[in-house]
Amino acid sequence: MMARFWTVLPVLLWLFSAGIATAADEQAWQRGQAMYHKGWNGQAACVRCHGNQGQGREEGGLRAPPLAGKPDQQHLQRALLEGVGSNGQTLHPLMPRYHIDAASLNDLLAYLNVIGTDTPGLTDTRLRVGVSLPANVYGAAIQAGLNRAFDQVANGVYGRKLELLVNPASDQVFVEVASLQAGLQAISYSATDANKLAVIGSLPLPGVANFSDMPASNNFYLLPSIREQASALLTQAALDARSDISGSAPDNVPGNKASQQLTLIYDLGNDPALHALLKELREQARVNHQSLREQIWSAKVRKPGEAVIYLGSAANLREVLASIGDGLVYASAIHIGHASLQLPPAQAARLRLLLPWHTSSPVFDLPTAYSDAAYAAGMVLIEALKRSGRQLGRAELLQQLDQLRDFTVAGFGKIGFHPGQHHGSHGGQLLAVDAEHGIFTVLRTW
Incomplete structure (x- = not known):
């Protein structure tokens, strides 16, 4: 037995020393x-x-x-x-x-x-783009939106054709674009500051309530921050409270603030990100002269006719609508997802959903909206690549993304980033739900 040990030991020492040498070389x-x-x-x-x-x-x-x-x-x-x-x-x-x-x-x-081999997905003739997607209608819509963008540069950018890889390994791609976050892990890549993988236009998974943006230095979001989206819900409720009987909002007159009772309902009472958000909403409601009553969801009857801001998942949506009589319920189109289209038409008609981006059509379904957002993410990538020049690297791409200002994508709007500010757009649309036909209609933009 000892003889066998002394025979194997030199091999083990060689393997150990080789591993140390490899780590040292890296x-x-x-x-x-x-x-x-x-x-x-x-x-x-x-x-x-x-x-x-x-x-x-x-x-x-x-x-x-x-x-x-x-x-x-x-x-x-x-x-x-x-x-x-x-x-x-x-x-x-x-x-x-x-x-x-x-x-x-x-x-x-x-x-x-x-050098020259340390940046995956980049050659003189090809640039590989990664996207993390599920095999469902949303994944297909996002892929179609990216392909529509890449068709705009069919001959490539500076001679490099863009090649889209769905759910690739992290060492296969140069940049990640429009991945669907939650349920799927985004592409992870460990690199030095000069060689970070840029992540452009990650999209939230519909039907999942998430109140944290989780910013990262190499992530460039196209959508407004969660705080900005929640703030817009309060603003849209105030606009409806000041509307005349025809439904049109009057001009903004100094001092013309809403005097309105709102009920704020949420069903994730132990979420720290949600509680940070609630603190900001309370202050905004105070400034807008909105009386804000808060409740963690339970199936108790609410005061009929009150407007409700619902910060929660789709699971309790039907019960929330049933409990408030004929009042309007304002919620996130992303958090609710397609559940709104499964409501009885009378309930769905009282729902107002905030989509945190612009779409190319006033009437659409949610996968089409995701396709539009993916198209915008693809166009941002193309513009940043053009500005980076032929001598391309990840550092150049990140720098050009940080310097992108007021870049307009048709049907989506203006997109711009600054160092430390990586939410590219600051608007969206308030939607009405047509459950009978399975579509959403734009009521107003913001």
Whole structure:
């Protein structure tokens, strides 16, 4: 037995040491990647002249040569420290003379060995786009919306054709667009800051009540924030309270605030994100002179005729409508989903649903609305790719998304982002429900 142990031990030690070496090599190129993109001790970053993929760039009649696949440490050291090229000639004065230690030089060299292969889904002729979708009517609608957008650039962007991959592995795609969140995990990708996977236009799963936006630095949402959506529900109720008998809202006159009794019903009493939201809604109701009575849902009879803001799932919707007589109920079209179309027509007629984006038609079903939102997400990607230029990398794409201002998508509206503000649009539509015909009708936009 001991003899067998001493025979196996060298193999185990070799495997262990090989694993350490692999991890160390990966850490080295990742450190080198950070230097390439951000510079070293305040000195100029290589990416500025040589490109995100090390291809080299031409500007003002000068061309910075490609760096990818140049593993010769001696030549790299002479170029960085002495400004001498591999042919022995002095490099252009615009090439900085760096002060860099041997360990950092090795890290940079390790990155130059892999640059150009460290960004999945990107080649000279193809750009792969990932989307996480279920196999249902919403998944099909989102896929159709993205394909409709990509048809606008059938010949590609800077010669790269856009290829849509449904539910791909994380190492297959360059960017993620219009994935349906909840129930499915979005594509996860661990990378350095310079190589983060951009996530554009994630869409909420219909029929699921969610009160948290969970922002991330590389996520660019097309829809208004949850807080903005809930605030719009109160505003829409106030507009209806000030409407005349014909249903048209009067002009906004200073001091003309609603005096209205509202009941706020919610059925997720232990949700911290919901409680943070409720605090803001109470303040808004106070400013609007709205009397806001709150209740966690139970099947007790409400005061008949009161308007209700319902922040909850579809499970209790029928009972909420039945308990309030002839009053209107305002809710999220996303949280309620298709359950509103399964109501008796008389109940559905008292429902007002807020869709947090614009659609291309005044009459539609919910999958069509999702297709429109996916189309808008695809058009945002295309615009950001055009602005990023041919020398494309994930860092360039993220930068261009952060700088996107007032970009208009036909049938959807204006979209814009700022650093730290990644909710691209700030409007939506108030819908009436036609359960008899299975459609929604736009009452007003906001």
